Every structure is written in structure tokens, then in C-alpha cells.
Amino acid sequence: MSSPTILHGGGSGVPSGTAAPAPAASTPAPRGRRRERGREAALAWAFLAPSVAVFALFLLYPLGRTLYLSLHGNDIIGRPDRFVGLSHFAEMATPEFGGVLLTTLLFTLGVVVPGVVGALAVVLLLEGVVRGQRLLRGAFALPFAFSVASASVIFSVFYSPGNSVLNGILYQLGLDQVPWLTSQEMALWSVCVTTVWMNLGYGVLVLAAGIGSIPKEINEAARIDGATGPRLARDVTVPMLGPQLFFLVVISTINALQSFGQIHILTNGGPVGSTTTLVYSIYQYAFAYGTSDFGRASAQALVLLLVVLVCTAVQFGVLERKVHYA
Amino acid sequence: MRISPQRRGVGAAALLVSLGLVLSGCSGEAEGGTSELTAPGPEVLEGLDEAVQVEFWHSMDATNGQVLDGLIEEFNARNEGRIEVTGSFQGNYDEALASHRAAIQQGETAELIMIYDLGTQFMIDSGQTVPAQAFVDADGYDTSPIEDALLNYFTVDGDLRSFPFNNSTPLMYVNRDAFEEAGLDPDSPPTDLAEIREAAERLTVRDDDGTVVQYGFGAAVYGWFVEQFMARAGVPYCDNANGRSGRATEVLFDDPKVVELVEWWEGMIDDGLAVQIGRNTDDGQAAFTSGRAAMTLESTGSLGGFIEQADFEVGAGYFPLISADDPGGSIIGGASLWINGEGHTEQEVRASWEFVQFLLTPESQSVWHAGTGYLSVNTDGYGLPEAVERAEEFPQFSVAAAQLADSEINENTAGCMMGVMSEARVAAEEGWEAALTSDTPAAEAMAEAAGRVSTPIREYNDSVGE
Numbered sequence: 001m002s003s004p005t006i007l008h009g010g011g012s013g014v015p016s017g018t019a020a021p022a023p024a025a026s027t028p029a030p031r032g033r034r035r036e037r038g039r040e041a042a043l044a045w046a047f048l049a050p051s052v053a054v055f056a057l058f059l060l061y062p063l064g065r066t067l068y069l070s071l072h073g074n075d076i077i078g079r080p081d082r083f084v085g086l087s088h089f090a091e092m093a094t095p096e097f098g099g100v101l102l103t104t105l106l107f108t109l110g111v112v113v114p115g116v117v118g119a120l121a122v123v124l125l126l127e128g129v130v131r132g133q134r135l136l137r138g139a140f141a142l143p144f145a146f147s148v149a150s151a152s153v154i155f156s157v158f159y160s161p162g163n164s165v166l167n168g169i170l171y172q173l174g175l176d177q178v179p180w181l182t183s184q185e186m187a188l189w190s191v192c193v194t195t196v197w198m199n200l201g202y203g204v205l206v207l208a209a210g211i212g213s214i215p216k217e218i219n220e221a222a223r224i225d226g227a228t229g230p231r232l233a234r235d236v237t238v239p240m241l242g243p244q245l246f247f248l249v250v251i252s253t254i255n256a257l258q259s260f261g262q263i264h265i266l267t268n269g270g271p272v273g274s275t276t277t278l279v280y281s282i283y284q285y286a287f288a289y290g291t292s293d294f295g296r297a298s299a300q301a302l303v304l305l306l307v308v309l310v311c312t313a314v315q316f317g318v319l320e321r322k323v324h325y326a
Numbered sequence: 327m328r329i330s331p332q333r334r335g336v337g338a339a340a341l342l343v344s345l346g347l348v349l350s351g352c353s354g355e356a357e358g359g360t361s362e363l364t365a366p367g368p369e370v371l372e373g374l375d376e377a378v379q380v381e382f383w384h385s386m387d388a389t390n391g392q393v394l395d396g397l398i399e400e401f402n403a404r405n406e407g408r409i410e411v412t413g414s415f416q417g418n419y420d421e422a423l424a425s426h427r428a429a430i431q432q433g434e435t436a437e438l439i440m441i442y443d444l445g446t447q448f449m450i451d452s453g454q455t456v457p458a459q460a461f462v463d464a465d466g467y468d469t470s471p472i473e474d475a476l477l478n479y480f481t482v483d484g485d486l487r488s489f490p491f492n493n494s495t496p497l498m499y500v501n502r503d504a505f506e507e508a509g510l511d512p513d514s515p516p517t518d519l520a521e522i523r524e525a526a527e528r529l530t531v532r533d534d535d536g537t538v539v540q541y542g543f544g545a546a547v548y549g550w551f552v553e554q555f556m557a558r559a560g561v562p563y564c565d566n567a568n569g570r571s572g573r574a575t576e577v578l579f580d581d582p583k584v585v586e587l588v589e590w591w592e593g594m595i596d597d598g599l600a601v602q603i604g605r606n607t608d609d610g611q612a613a614f615t616s617g618r619a620a621m622t623l624e625s626t627g628s629l630g631g632f633i634e635q636a637d638f639e640v641g642a643g644y645f646p647l648i649s650a651d652d653p654g655g656s657i658i659g660g661a662s663l664w665i666n667g668e669g670h671t672e673q674e675v676r677a678s679w680e681f682v683q684f685l686l687t688p689e690s691q692s693v694w695h696a697g698t699g700y701l702s703v704n705t706d707g708y709g710l711p712e713a714v715e716r717a718e719e720f721p722q723f724s725v726a727a728a729q730l731a732d733s734e735i736n737e738n739t740a741g742c743m744m745g746v747m748s749e750a751r752v753a754a755e756e757g758w759e760a761a762l763t764s765d766t767p768a769a770e771a772m773a774e775a776a777g778r779v780s781t782p783i784r785e786y787n788d789s790v791g792e
Contacts, residue, residue, distance in 0.1 A: 075789050076451055076745065077430050162544055162601045162613030171537065182604040184763045270605055272760045289748035290423045290445060291782075 063305075069298035078292035088299035096273070097281075103188065104257065104277040104307070110192035111199065111256040116248050118196060119203025120241070123211060124233050137208050144201030148261035155194040156266055184274040187267050191275050194262050199255065203248055210244035211237065242323040250315050257308050278304045363453070363667035365460035365679065370672045377410040378677040384440040385422045385661065386492065387415055389630070393697035401684045409677040411438075419445070419661060420748070430454055435666045438678040440491065442661045443479065444747035447569070449664055450487055451745060451790045456667040459485035461679050471688070471706045475730045478740045479658050482570065489682050492700045493660035494625040495726050496554050498646055499632060502639040504529055504540065504620040515621070515643035518650045519590045522621065526599040529620040543594060544601035544619025546610035547759050549751030551623055552579055552587075553657055553741060554645055559583040560653040563742035564750070570737055573787050574744045576780055579754045580773040583648050588761045588768035590648075595762060602762065605755050625659060626726035630699040633720060642722040644729045655739035656729050660700065701726060745786040746779065753779045 070088055072080035091097075122140050126133055143151065158165045159180035167177045180190045214237065222236045238245075260279050263269060269276035269284065276284070278300060286297035371378065386394045391413075398413050416422035419442035429435045430452060441449050449455060458480070462469055469477060469486065476490035498515055505512035508528040516522040526542025533539050545551070556563050561581050564574035594600035601619050603610045614622035615635040623645065624632075632640045647654060663685070665678045684690060691707030694700060696716040702708050708717070708727060717724050733739050744750065757775025761768040 073789075076448060076786060077427050079431060081789070160612060161603045161606075161609050162541075162618045163609075163616050174535070177537070179602060182602045182763065268605060270756070270759060271763045272756050287424055288420065289752050290420060290448065291746075291749060292424070292427055 066298045066301050069294045070302055071295075073295050074293060076292070078294050080295065084295065088296050089303075091296070092299070092303070099273065100276055100278055100281045101307075103273075103275065107188060107192060107195075107259070107275075107277050108253060108256040108311075110189060111195045111259070112249060112252045114192070115196045115199045115203055115252050116245065119200055119207050119248065120238070120245070122200070122204050123207040124237065126208075127211065127233075127237070128229075137204060140204045141201040141208070143198050144205060146198060146201075148198065149265065151198045152194060152262040152265035155190075155197075155262070159190055159266065181267055182271060184271050187271060187275050191262055191266055194266065195256065195259060198262070199252055203252070206244050206248055207241060210241045214240045239324055243325055246315075246319055246323045249319065250312060253311050253315065254308055257304065257311070278307065363456045363460070365456055365464040366672035366676045367464060368676065368680075370676045371408060371680070374408065374673065377405070377407055378673045380409060380411045380438055380674060380677050380681055381436040382411055382413050382438045382440075382678075382681070383416045383422060383426065383436040384413060385416060385419050385442075386440075390492070390627075390698045390700075391415060393694060396697075397685060397690055397693065401681055404684075405680070409680060411677075411681050423448075433669050435669060437666055437670055437674045438681065439664050439666065440661045441488070441664055443659055443741070444751065446480065446482070446487065446662070447743050447745045447747065450482060454666050454668040455488070455664040456675055457485055458488050458665075461665075461682075462486060465679075467683070471704045472686070473658075473701060473703055473705055473730060474735055475656065475658050475733055475739065476701075476703060478735050480662055481740075482743055488662040488664045489686065490658070490660075490662045490703045491682075491685055492694075492698070493658045493662075493703060494627045494700055495656050495658055495730055496551065496623055496625050496645045497629070497725055497729070498643045499614060499622050499624055499628075500641040500643065501614070501617065501620040501636070502641040504617070504638065505641070508620075512639075512641045515641060516646065517644060518647040518652070519587065520650070522646060523590070523594065523599065526594065526621065530599050532598075538598050538601075540617065541601040541613075541619045542599045543621045544603055544610065544613040545623040546603045546607040547605045547755050547762065548607055548610070548623075549754040549758075550625075550659055552584060552754045552758065553751070555587055555648055556581065556584060557655050557657045557739045557741065558645065558652055559648050560655070560738050562738055564744055567737045568740055569743040570740060574742060575783060575787070577742070577744075577750050577753070577776050577783075579750075579757070580769070580776040582769075584772055585769045587648050588758050588772060591758070592762055592768065605759065626701065627660070627699050629720070629722055629726075633722075640722065642725045644725070644732075653734065655733040655736070657739055657741040658701075658730070695723075699723065701730070744783065745790065746782045749782050750779045 069080055071083060071085060073082045073084045075081040123137075126136055126140070129136060146154075157163075161179070161182050164177075164180060166180065170177060179186055181187050218236060218240065219232070222232055227235060257277075258279055259277065260283065263275055263277060263280050264283070267275040269280045282297045282300045282304065285291060285293045285300065382398070384391075384394065395413055398411050402410055414436065416425050422439070423441060423445050426435065426439055426441070435454060461467060472490065473493075475495075476493055477486065480486055480488050480490055500512060500515045502512035505515075505525075508525075510525055510528060516525045522543055529540065529542035530538060531540040553563055556579065559581075561583055562568045562578055564577045566572040566574050568574070591600070595602050601613055603613060607624070610619075610622055611624060611628060611631070613619040614624070615632060617636075617638060629640070629642065644654075645656060663682050665675060665682065667675055685694075686704055688702075688704045688706035688710055691702040691704040692710035692713040695702040695707055696712035702713060705727075707713055708724075742750070753775045754772075757772045760766050760775070761771040764771075766774075
């Protein structure tokens with residue numbers, strides 16, 4: 001981590017006022033001063049120690065362990081018992097795993113795009129509502145309060161084959177029945193809809209806060225120039241929401257890539273693997289069906305880590321340039 | 327995403343030395359106790375200062391959990407100061423097995439554990455438990471009242487491996503009211519696929535636009551049913567005589583019989599006679615109890631719930647045959663009890679066995695059967711008051727026992743014994759579902775699915791050194 005910066009920051013905060021100007025660092029410091037600086041560093045490390053320990057225990061250790069497991073085969077109890085090199089990674093070059101990655105990609109797009117656009121639409125439309133705006137915002141933000149499990153159970157009732165609430169409504173309207181979870185083509189989108197609904201509340205909260213922080217003068221200036229309605233939204237509000245939108249895209253991408261509960265409850269990855277995303281595939285190898293194949297699961301977990309890193313890096317590289325920070 | 331935080335080992339710790347992080351290994355070997363897995367006699371429980379503690383891991387919750395807790399309480403009351411059993415719910419069967427694996431790694435297994443039928447071969451191979459046969463032999467315990475089909479399943483290589491306890495067999499359930507409305511006789515429900523189709527044609531109700539409002543049939547795409555259909559058709563599920571004459575090396579659910587079943591199922595859905603359920607058995611149950619599907623397939627364990635939830639009269643018949651000339655027979659499902667020896671004292675092992683004997687008495691089984699709908703593992707249990715009363719009130723409760731009694735005992739009805747049975751079951755479901763949800767022909771889908779299981783089987787057999 002960037003410990004030098006932290007140390008420097010910590011040092012300048014000490015009231016003794018020894019914060020040295022930059023050039024002083026390159027000239028040899030007097031002995032006493034060096035000792036003092038050493039003490040400061042020690043103090044800083046002492047303060048950092050708890051968080052470093054927690055970080056190491058809960059992030060670095062599991063990461064190291066995952067790496068170790070990914071290079072080993074398991075016995076039937078799940079204990080690593082032989083070194084297999086990179087063969088778990090080599091095995092991934094199959095159409096099945098390609099299918100898992102494609103499903104992951106489709107799921108992520110199907111969650112992030114409608115989720116962010118939907119939240120934006122809700123917030124912009126609510127801007128036009130004068131009375132009860134706060135109440136409506138609260139209502140739209142409500143899904144945020146649902147746990148993944150309860151939201152998924154509710155949707156499983158909506159989708160339930162044979163007794164689908166949604167199909168009941170369609171039937172009343174005289175429309176065709178939809179195989180929400182039992183068709184390979186539909187199931188993924190049904191899970192996406194559930195996830196979008198769950199994420200909508202958070203998006204609304206973030207964007208509503210963003211709108212509230214746009215300076216009034218800007219809106220007034222735009223109005224004086226004759227911008228109203230859609231024009232105002234497109235050329236003023238949305239660009240001013242750049243940082244919030246960017247944040248939402250990054251966070252919901254990571255969330256989508258790590259989604260598990262809704263898939264587990266609604267489809268178990270089926271029908272025929274059509275909703276098996278990378279996370280679900282990891283779960284299946286490691287825990288489902290009494291397999292305990294921690295080697296292959298760990299190898300896939302590292303692939304997931306890589307995917308998340310690449311997505312986030314690309315988003316920062318491409319999108320963030322376009323974001324206007326007020 | 328989280329990969330087993332509790333599994334730590336020396337190798338990974340090495341990675342952390344640079345971080346100056348000291349991790350105490352907790353994967354020590356089990357301490358003390360009996361390392362040879364033998365059955366101690368009753369004398370080990372004599373002259374104890376305090377009651378022997380037995381922790382019992384199980385997967386029974388809701389109604390079934392309450393009935394089990396009642397039995398545990400009764401046992402503890404009778405053995406006060408001698409043995410104290412503590413029940414501990416470990417989640418569903420898969421979760422309990424995962425917890426047990428972790429416990430083996432840490433050398434902290436419970437004294438007694440309930441493991442589902444599919445985990446039987448794994449339990450044998452992991453070598454942690456005292457074989458049930460050892461207790462039977464040491465005590466001269468009489469197994470003759472135990473249901474033959476259960477002994478058939480849990481006996482491997484001539485030895486009984488574990489004690490059957492909560493066991494079931496699947497039935498065909500019918501909506502009696504719908505049968506009567508359609509002019510069918512609910513007392514003789516269909517017995518094979520052709521008859522189901524005939525009945526379904528009369529049971530299916532469409533509205534004026536042709537939309538189906540009541541389907542004739544609807545059941546989950548559940549791998550257990552494939553196992554049952556194969557046993558009843560007299561074909562083995564895996565090679566080497568269902569894995570009982572040697573390690574199984576491949577699964578055989580691409581058999582023409584199964585292909586016939588899957589094609590029939592597809593036709594039922596395509597023709598609007600059956601509702602497409604998917605793999606979730608809860609959805610299959612809901613389709614039946616809501617009246618949406620007039621016939622379904624489910625475990626005997628669902629009977630109590632069906633009677634309670636459905637607002638029509640529930641009937642039960644034998645699980646169907648694929649074709650009328652199939653020999654019939656039935657495999658059991660459910661779980662059995664395993665007594666851990668590795669890492670446990672002789673007292674603990676003996677105390678667990680005492681408790682198991684209590685659970686297998688006709689008295690306990692009568693209570694268990696009446697309260698849960700599971701079979702009475704001890705067939706004498708059916709003659710006792712609780713079971714008799716239940717059977718008088720709901721004659722459907724007797725169907726499962728009759729079906730088992732009618733079942734011939736052979737290797738096909740013993741069921742497949744294999745280390746990766748759960749994976750095989752899922753593969754069968756996926757093949758079946760692939761045929762239902764895509765253009766892939768049934769034969770191809772089942773063959774592809776069966777082929778996919780070969781690698782896990784080989785790897786499992788390799789890792790147990792065979």
C-alpha cells in the first residue's frame with residue numbers, strides 16, 4: 001500500500017511542527033531529527049498495525065490461500081493433497097467455461113445498464129414532481145432495505161412455474177404465459193429483473209443526493225438561458241451527476257459480478273447452466289452437491305478477481321475521463 | 327466468493343511469513359480416543375462420574391425437527407446421569423455434509439451424524455466412522471425387523487455401514503376431486519407412463535381460448551426420480567452392478583428406458599398435458615397443492631404437508647413404471663445415522679450406539695412415522711398405536727410401506743453406490759432439462775450428461791486409491 005504517503009501525512013499532523021518542506025528531505029538531516037523521524041514512523045506503524053493486521057488476515061491471507069489452493073488438487077475431504085501446477089487454469093479452455101463467462105457478461109450488462117438508467121430516469125422524473133417528491137423518492141429507494149434473500153423469495157413467488165403471479169396477471173389481460181425461470185432464454189433475464197429491482201433503491205438514493213448537491217445557481221442560470229425540461233436534464237443535470245453516475249456504474253458492475261443469492265434462490269444456475277455466472281460456478285465446484293473441489297473453485301475465483309480488476313480499471317481509464325467533478 | 331476461511335494449512339502460512347503474520351494452525355490431528363474403529367461393549371459405560379455427552383448433527387427442522395427433539399428428550403430422561411444427547415441442526419443435507427467435511431479437517435467431528443443416502447460411499451471412504459456392522463456383530467443386534475429395502479441400500483460389500491433412520495420412498499400423488507370430476511377412479515391411479523398420459527388427457531382443463539387452467543400432470547425435474555424409474559425398470563444406474571460388486575466407473579442413465587421417459591415427459595409438456603416445473607421440488611409441490619397439476623411425483627415425506635395444504639382430497643399410489651411390463655421395485659431415499667469413531671472415546675461411541683438403538687425401537691419409530699410421514703424403519707413400528715391411528719385417519723400413509731414390501735430385493739433396487747452420486751444426480755437433471763428446454767434430442771442430451779460424470783468418478787476413485 002502507499003505507506004510513505006500515509007507516514008508523511010501522519011508526520012505533518014504531529015503538533016511539534018516539524019513538517020519539513022520538500023527540499024529538506026533530500027539534504028541529510030541532523031541526527032536528532034532523524035531519530036525523531038524514526039520515532040514518528042514507529043508511532044505511525046503502531047497506529048496502522050491493527051488495520052494492517054485485519055487487512056492481512058481477511059484479505060491477503062485468503063488471497064494467498066486461494067492462490068495456493070488453485071495450484072493443488074484435493075482429496076475427498078477437500079484437503080489439498082497434490083500439486084497440479086496450472087492445470088486447473090488450463091482446463092478452463094472449454095466451451096462450458098466460455099459459456100459461464102458469456103453468462104456473466106450478459107448478466108452484468110443486463111443489471112448495470114438498466115439499473116443505472118432506471119435510477120436516473122426515476123430521479124429525473126421525480127424532479128418534475130412538486131408535491132410528495134420526498135415520499136416518492138423514499139418509496140423508490142425502499143428496495144434498498146430488502147435483503148437479497150427476501151427479495152429473491154418474493155420474486156420466486158412472482159415467477160414460480162405453475163403458480164406464477166406474473167402469469168396470473170398476464171392471463172387476466174388475455175396475454176400468453178411466460179416461462180420465467182424454466183426456459184433457457186428467459187431465466188437469465190428474469191434474474192436480471194430481480195437484481196435491477198433490488199439495486200434500484202441504492203441508485204435512487206445516490207442520484208437523489210447528487211441532484212440535491214447541484215448548486216441552485218447553475219439551474220437558475222440555465223433556466224434564464226431558456227433551458228427547461230428535457231434540455232435542462234440532458235445538458236445540465238446529467239453532466240453534473242457525472243461523479244455519482246460513474247460511482248454507480250463501478251459499484252453495480254462489481255456487485256453484478258459478485259451476485260449470488262438471487263441466482264441460488266431463483267434458478268440454482270439452471271436451466272442447464274443458463275444462469276450459471278462465474279460466482280455461481282465457483283460455488284458449485286466448492287460447496288454444492290458435496291463436491292469440495294476447492295482447487296478448481298479457487299482457480300475460478302482468481303479469474304473472477306482478474307475480471308473485476310480489469311472491469312474496474314477499464315471503467316476508471318475510459319469513463320472517469322469524461323466525468324466532470326464540480 | 328469466500329473460499330473456506332477455516333481451512334488453513336502449513337503451505338499457505340508460508341506465503342504469509344513475509345507479512346510477519348503468525349497463524350496458529352488448527353488442523354491438528356484428532357487427539358486420543360479409539361483409532362481402530364471398533365464397537366465397544368456396554369461395560370464402558372459402567373461406573374461413570376458424569377453423563378457422556380453425545381452431539382448429534384442432523385438436518386431435521388420444522389415439524390420433523392420437533393418430533394426428533396421429542397425423541398431426544400425422552401432418551402435423555404431415561405438415561406439421566408448416564409448419557410446426554412444434544413441435537414444440533416446443521417442445515418440441509420448438503421450443508422451438513424459440508425460442515426462434516428470441515429469438521430474432519432479440524433478433527434472435531436460430532437459423535438453422531440445424519441448423512442443423506444447420496445453421501446454413503448463418501449462416508450465409507452472417509453474412514454471416520456465405526457461400521458454399523460461392528461455394533462450389530464458385537465451386540466448380536468437383531469436387524470430382522472428393519473425394512474429389507476433399507477438394509478439392501480446401506481449394506482455395501484456385505485456389511486451394514488450405517489443405520490437407516492429417516493427414510494422415504496417416492497409416490498404418485500393424485501388430486502382425488504379432479505379425478506372424480508373427470509370421471510376417473512381415484513382408487514386406482516395410473517401405474518405407468520401410458521396410463522398417466524391417458525388420465526392427463528381427461529384431467530387437463532382448458533378455458534375458451536384454449537389456455538390450460540388445470541394440467542393433468544406436473545412434477546419437478548428431480549434426479550431422484552430418474553434413479554427410481556430405473557430401479558423400477560430393472561436397469562442399473564451405474565456399472566459394476568450399481569457399484570456394489572466393485573467401484574462404479576460410469577453412470578448408465580442414458581439407457582433407452584430413461585430416454586423413453588424423457589421423450590414422454592417432453593411430449594406431455596409440448597401437448598399441454600403437463601406443466602413445466604423446472605428442478606425445484608418446492609415448485610412441483612406448489613403446482614400440486616394449488617390444484618394446478620392433478621398428478622405429481624413426490625416423496626412420502628411430503629404426504630403430511632400435502633394433506634394439510636391442499637383444499638382437495640389427496641390420494642396416493644405407487645410410483646409409476648415406465649412401461650407396464652417393468653418388474654417394479656423401489657429404492658429408498660433419505661438419510662442414515664453414522665457413529666464417528668475417529669477422535670472419539672469408547673464411551674462416546676458406545677453412548678451414540680445406545681441412542682441409535684433407542685431410535686430404532688418400534689416405539690420410537692411408530693412416533694417418528696406418525697409425526698413425520700417417514701417410513702417406520704423398524705417394521706414392527708407400524709403395529710403400534712401412533713402409527714395405527716395415523717393409518718386409520720389417512721390410509722395414504724400405508725402406501726409407501728406397501729410399495730416397499732412389494733419391492734424385490736436385488737442390485738437394481740439397492741440403488742447405485744458411488745462417491746459422486748450428488749454430481750451424478752445433478753447431471754441427470756441437466757440432461758433431462760436440456761432435452762425439455764432445447765432442441766437437443768433426449769438420447770443425445772442424456773448421453774452427453776452421463777459422459778460428463780465420468781471425469782468426477784475417475785478423479786474420485788483415483789483420490790481414494792482405486
